Amino acid sequence: DGGITQSPKYLFRKEGQNVTLSCEQNLNHDAMYWYRQDPGQGLRLIYYSQIVNDFQKGDIAEGYSVSREKKESFPLTVTSAQKNPTAFYLCASTRTSAGAVNIQYFGAGTRLSVL
Amino acid sequence: AQKITQTQPGMFVQEKEAVTLDCTYDTSDPSYGLFWYKQPSSGEMIFLIYQGSYDQQNATEGRYSLNFQKARKSANLVISASQLGDSAMYFCAADRGSTLGRLYFGRGTQLTVWP
Numbered sequence: 001d002g003g004i005t006q007s008p009k010y011l012f013r014k015e016g017q018n019v020t021l022s023c024e025q026n027l028n029h030d031a032m033y034w035y036r037q038d039p040g041q042g043l044r045l046i047y048y049s050q051i052v053n054d055f056q057k058g059d060i061a062e063g064y065s066v067s068r069e070k071k072e073s074f075p076l077t078v079t080s081a082q083k084n085p086t087a088f089y090l091c092a093s094t095r096t097s098a099g100a101v102n103i104q105y106f107g108a109g110t111r112l113s114v115l
Numbered sequence: 116a117q118k119i120t121q122t123q124p125g126m127f128v129q130e131k132e133a134v135t136l137d138c139t140y141d142t143s144d145p146s147y148g149l150f151w152y153k154q155p156s157s158g159e160m161i162f163l164i165y166q167g168s169y170d171q172q173n174a175t176e177g178r179y180s181l182n183f184q185k186a187r188k189s190a191n192l193v194i195s196a197s198q199l200g201d202s203a204m205y206f207c208a209a210d211r212g213s214t215l216g217r218l219y220f221g222r223g224t225q226l227t228v229w230p
Contacts, residue, residue: 031216042119042206042220043160050216058217088158094216101148101167102216106160 002027006091006107012115013078013085021076021110023091030096032074033104036060037088046089049074050096078112086114117142117209119221127227128197135182136192136224138207144168147209149190150218151181154204163205166190197228 004025013019023032031050035043045058049068063082068074074093078085088111092104118141128134140149151163166174166181174181182191190209194201204225208218 033217035220040124040222042222043208043218044220045217048217090158090160092160096216101165102210103150103162103165104216104218105162106152109158111158 004091004093004105004107006089006110008110009108011110011112013112014115016080018077018079019085019112021078021089021091021112023074023076023107024072025074025091025093025107026072027093027105028071028095029093029105030071031094031102032068033092033094034058034064034066034074034076035090035092037090037109043090046076085112087112117144117147117211117219119207119209119219121207121221121224123224124222125225125227127229128194130199130228130230131196133193133195134197134226136194136205136207136226138190138192138221140188140190140207140209142188142209142211144211147211149181149183150208150210151179151190151192152206152208153201154206154223156203160206164192194226199228199230202226202228 007022033048034046047066049055065077091107094102094104149166153161180193204223206223207221
């Protein structure tokens with residue numbers, strides 16, 4: 001089945017540790033996105049990428065890093081510089097066809113907590 | 116950037132009744148898209164319905180319809196014949212009408228359907 005796979009479902013981070021959240025899609029979508037969701041809040045954009053080997057900062061990129069070495073994969077690293085990483089992280093992807101409706105489809109999310 | 120406002124933190128509706136979830140947006144872009152997503156307690160974001168700013172008719176998808184009033188900058192979601200499974204968080208979002216694809220989200224409305 002086509003879709004977006006995020007792993008792990010739950011992740012725990014120790015003080016000073018970097019952790020990486022995985023996002024893989026087999027929808028042949030060009031663009032991929034990482035959002036953060038805090039309780040009572042909407043989704044906020046961390047990073048996005050429209051093509052391989054290129055990505056842009058979103059609204060809350062500080063303390064995060066990404067890579068886009070393959071079209072299918074867009075991993076997110078939460079670095080030790082991110083002082084409040086506890087949140088629900090959602091990955092999304094979409095095609096980027098001019099003149100078409102580019103609907104974002106989401107993975108099931110990763111819930112990150114700090115030990 | 117788009118600003119999305121959802122003023123109803125929570126809404127309650129009896130099964131089989133219709134319910135309207137409010138969404139207003141603020142944009143200076145001439146072209147944009149409006150989206151509604153459903154987020155059950157499991158966390159994944161499910162796309163429901165889309166309305167383009169130039170669409171003359173209100174969008175409909177099964178029991179979902181979007182009441183689009185461009186002059187008022189509102190894009191309310193109407194769910195007809197509510198079902199217990201409709202209980203979830205609902206998010207309104209907008210893009211900027213380009214292939215950039217990033218979405219701006221409201222804070223969401225928690226809908227509870229009671230028997």
